Amino acid sequence: MTRDRRSYYLTTPIYYVNDVPHLGTAYTTLAADVMARYRRMCGHDVLFLTGLDEHGQKIEQAATAAGYSPQQWVDKLAPAFQETWQMLHISNDRFIRTTSVQHKHSVQELARRLLDSGDIYRGSYEGWYCVPDEAYWNQKDLADQDKALSSDSQPLCPDCGRPLKYVVEENWFFRLSHYADFLLQYYEDNPQAVQPETRRNEVLSFIRSGLHDLSISRANVAWGIPLPWTEEGDAPQTMYVWFDALINYITAVGFGTDDDSCAEEFAYRWPAQVHFVGKDIIRFHCIIWPAMLHAAGLPLPRQVFAHGHLLVKGEKMSKSKGNAKTPAELVERFGVDGYRYYFMRDVAFGQDGSISDEAMVQRFNGDLANDWGNLVSRLFSMVGKYCAGKVPAYGGDPTTEGAEGAVLRQVADDLYDRVADAYSRFDYSGALNAIWDLVRAANRYLEDSAPWTLAKNAEDDQTQADALAQVLYSALEAVRIIALYTAPVMPSTSDEVCARLGLAPATTEIDLQRKTQWGQLPAGNEVRKGEPLFLRMEA
Numbered sequence: 001m002t003r004d005r006r007s008y009y010l011t012t013p014i015y016y017v018n019d020v021p022h023l024g025t026a027y028t029t030l031a032a033d034v035m036a037r038y039r040r041m042c043g044h045d046v047l048f049l050t051g052l053d054e055h056g057q058k059i060e061q062a063a064t065a066a067g068y069s070p071q072q073w074v075d076k077l078a079p080a081f082q083e084t085w086q087m088l089h090i091s092n093d094r095f096i097r098t099t100s101v102q103h104k105h106s107v108q109e110l111a112r113r114l115l116d117s118g119d120i121y122r123g124s125y126e127g128w129y130c131v132p133d134e135a136y137w138n139q140k141d142l143a144d145q146d147k148a149l150s151s152d153s154q155p156l157c158p159d160c161g162r163p164l165k166y167v168v169e170e171n172w173f174f175r176l177s178h179y180a181d182f183l184l185q186y187y188e189d190n191p192q193a194v195q196p197e198t199r200r201n202e203v204l205s206f207i208r209s210g211l212h213d214l215s216i217s218r219a220n221v222a223w224g225i226p227l228p229w230t231e232e233g234d235a236p237q238t239m240y241v242w243f244d245a246l247i248n249y250i251t252a253v254g255f256g257t258d259d260d261s262c263a264e265e266f267a268y269r270w271p272a273q274v275h276f277v278g279k280d281i282i283r284f285h286c287i288i289w290p291a292m293l294h295a296a297g298l299p300l301p302r303q304v305f306a307h308g309h310l311l312v313k314g315e316k317m318s319k320s321k322g323n324a325k326t327p328a329e330l331v332e333r334f335g336v337d338g339y340r341y342y343f344m345r346d347v348a349f350g351q352d353g354s355i356s357d358e359a360m361v362q363r364f365n366g367d368l369a370n371d372w373g374n375l376v377s378r379l380f381s382m383v384g385k386y387c388a389g390k391v392p393a394y395g396g397d398p399t400t401e402g403a404e405g406a407v408l409r410q411v412a413d414d415l416y417d418r419v420a421d422a423y424s425r426f427d428y429s430g431a432l433n434a435i436w437d438l439v440r441a442a443n444r445y446l447e448d449s450a451p452w453t454l455a456k457n458a459e460d461d462q463t464q465a466d467a468l469a470q471v472l473y474s475a476l477e478a479v480r481i482i483a484l485y486t487a488p489v490m491p492s493t494s495d496e497v498c499a500r501l502g503l504a505p506a507t508t509e510i511d512l513q514r515k516t517q518w519g520q521l522p523a524g525n526e527v528r529k530g531e532p533l534f535l536r537m538e539a
């Protein structure tokens, strides 16, 4: 296998298959998709993974309640996730399901390694458990709830607010407490490893408050990967669902098999460049997961980026709160690209963000229908009228473009670095805002240079004819460049604009920096006006 480009391996959480995907799960997946598309366009060898977390008590209970076996249940619901991602034009390269045979081998292999290294031991667990979050809680986490002090009362989960269950069982533990100093040092040496900064601080203070060993097997949950060892007289146990789930990130790139090509892929792909997660699951990803990897002698992911939550009327959107919407309802109204643009532009990635119908309509009408869509339709129709529908000849000679043209070109020339800087900070909104400077500059340029006036005398006056050609060429060139930059967020629209300019699809570019340099639009290409890209909608 030749590996001549740099690997960029990125992941989303694997979602619980207890229901269909909603806007929250789609949000993480979309953000990861935009990053995957951007990195591909910059020439990285991207591997984008998403998938499903199919084991555990929560799934077992949902299946039973619906009258299915757990396997039937996950098989029934899994396609809804794949279909939703296809509908949203998610470009994942792999889709992992934790019920796969390969994943079972991978989990058992990692567990064996940790047993061999002395990091797993037998113990007894007594304490609180949140089934919906599949998370253990210590007494100190519940300190502010008086009721938590005895096992016959029922405290609430500090995270999701639902009643906890008291669990007493003999099972197996991972020596998480051993790794507190290692983790503190690691995060001190690698400040980028958890972002944004607020989340990093949260992780550090959690570690400083003391880590407890973690129970990694369950005696009374049948729906899971069997522990690969049993001691005489013991009933079989299954792996704790988070221990199982986190390992998906290495299963998907070849861990746990004897096959040479898998080992080679693992060496090439691991560690991951970035795990995208919501802030609700940061402790699993920034404490448990790196400790497991380190204990097994494996490198740690380069970065975990924990974004905020989508809020509806101030509350986290979630199935349990009954305020969850499915992407299909919005895609039907706003189109796939309208949907994608809104979530990437209007919600600051990293912070909680309120979403509303009004804001969506406003963004759609203002940024898409007015600014971007209108630029394309009025420009392309002028090219049809004044240049017989062809890109006018103009070599992009900077000495002939005039002051306004030079300003427009400068905005375009500055964009690569601005966009790259924004993406390096996961600032999607900032990247789009920078791109919109070019959209606005192109609209202003048309206003200021008034091609419709130049066209009036172009037939008799060569200077006016040249000026008209320059203006339309420059504006078309800006449109070509905008289509390239917006492709990670709005792939179909960008490909459509490129097709109307007689160009290859924007989404297939792998050298964004070179391709966005000014002056590459070939003169003579047919320009097709086509239907409006975005139709204004009523509030």
Ligand code: ME8
Binding pocket: 012, 013, 014, 015, 016, 017, 023, 024, 025, 027, 028, 053, 245, 246, 247, 248, 276, 277, 278, 279, 280, 281, 308, 309, 310, 311, 316, 317, 318
């Ligand atoms: O936690 N806003 O799965 P899950 C933004 N299986 N993002 C949201 C959101 C909201 N309102 N609601 C959900 C699990 N999310 C485990 C993960 S990984 C090894 C195992 C997103 O189905 C966000 O990414 O509960 C959050 O972290 C994830 O969905 C939780 O998905």
